Amino acid sequence: MELPHGFDNGRKEGKVCKLRKSLYGLKQSPRAWFERFTKTIMMHGYTQAQSNHTLFYxxxxxxxxxxxxxxxxxIVTRNDPMEMEQLKEKLAIEFETKDLGPLRYFLGMEVAGNKSGISVSQRKCILDILKEAGMLGCKPVDTPMDLIKKIGQQKESTPIDTGRYQHLVGKLIYLSHTRPNIAFAVGSIDDRRSTSGYCTFMWGNLVTWRSKKQTIVARSSAKAEFHAIANGMCELLWLKQLLREIGVKEEMPMKMYCDNR
Structure with a gap:
C-alpha cells in the first residue's frame, strides 16, 4: 500500500497516514463491514441473535x-412477504445489492426445495474436485488408497506436488461438512484421537450435523463416547436457545440417542 499521488511530498520517516475508511483487502475490512451492516439492520427493527451473531430476526x-x-x-427466509420486500428496499438504500432470487447455490452447496422439504448437496463441488484432480472418469472403490503406502516412496516414481496434494485434501475436508462419512478418511490416523459425530432432527428433518476429531486422546471407548455425548448435548442446548429466539415453541422435550451398547 502506498500514499496517493500528491500526499508523498514532505513525508517524514516514522510517520504514517490514518485511514478514514476500510479498504478492500485489509484484515480489518470484514469486521468493519459487519459492524456497519449490524448497525443498519438493527436500526430497521431487527434483533441480533445471541446464539448466532450472524443471524438477525x-x-x-x-x-x-x-x-x-x-x-x-x-440469505433471507420469512413467512411475511410484505416485510421481505420492505427489507430489500431498505438495504438497497444503504448498500449496493443484487437479488439473486430463490436460494439455489451457497458456499459450494446446492440447495433445492419443494413442498416435501429442502435438500442440500455438493454435487458441483465434488465434480470440480474430480475435474481438478483429473479423475472425472474414475470408478468408485471402497478404499481409495492403501493405508500403508508411503507417497513418493519409489525412487523412479513421478515427484509429488506437495502443494497440490494439500490443496485437494483441504477441499475434501471442506466437503466433509456436508459429507460427514468421509471425515475419517481425510483425517490423520496417527494421533490416536477418536472422531465424534452427531446429528439433530426437528419434526423428522435433519437440521444440524457434525463429524469432528476429538481434541483429547480418550483412554477408553467409554470416555470417547461420553465426550461425544457432551458435544451433542451442547448442540441441543444451542439449538434450543436459537429456536426460542426466532419464536419456535417447544412442543416436546429434546431427546438424545447414543449408539453405545
Whole structure:
C-alpha cells in the first residue's frame, strides 16, 4: 500500500497516514463491514441473535423474517412477504445489492426445495474436485488408497506436488461438512484421537450435523463416547436457545440417542 499521488511530498520517516475508511483487502475490512451492516439492520427493527451473531430476526404480528449473513452474502427466509420486500428496499438504500432470487447455490452447496422439504448437496463441488484432480472418469472403490503406502516412496516414481496434494485434501475436508462419512478418511490416523459425530432432527428433518476429531486422546471407548455425548448435548442446548429466539415453541422435550451398547 502506498500514499496517493500528491500526499508523498514532505513525508517524514516514522510517520504514517490514518485511514478514514476500510479498504478492500485489509484484515480489518470484514469486521468493519459487519459492524456497519449490524448497525443498519438493527436500526430497521431487527434483533441480533445471541446464539448466532450472524443471524438477525424480526417479529411482527406472529410472523417472522430471518436473515443469515456470511461475509457479504445474505440469505433471507420469512413467512411475511410484505416485510421481505420492505427489507430489500431498505438495504438497497444503504448498500449496493443484487437479488439473486430463490436460494439455489451457497458456499459450494446446492440447495433445492419443494413442498416435501429442502435438500442440500455438493454435487458441483465434488465434480470440480474430480475435474481438478483429473479423475472425472474414475470408478468408485471402497478404499481409495492403501493405508500403508508411503507417497513418493519409489525412487523412479513421478515427484509429488506437495502443494497440490494439500490443496485437494483441504477441499475434501471442506466437503466433509456436508459429507460427514468421509471425515475419517481425510483425517490423520496417527494421533490416536477418536472422531465424534452427531446429528439433530426437528419434526423428522435433519437440521444440524457434525463429524469432528476429538481434541483429547480418550483412554477408553467409554470416555470417547461420553465426550461425544457432551458435544451433542451442547448442540441441543444451542439449538434450543436459537429456536426460542426466532419464536419456535417447544412442543416436546429434546431427546438424545447414543449408539453405545
Amino acid at each position: 424480526h417479529h411482527n404480528d406472529g410472523k417472522v423474517t430471518i436473515l443469515i449473513v456470511y461475509a457479504d452474502d445474505i
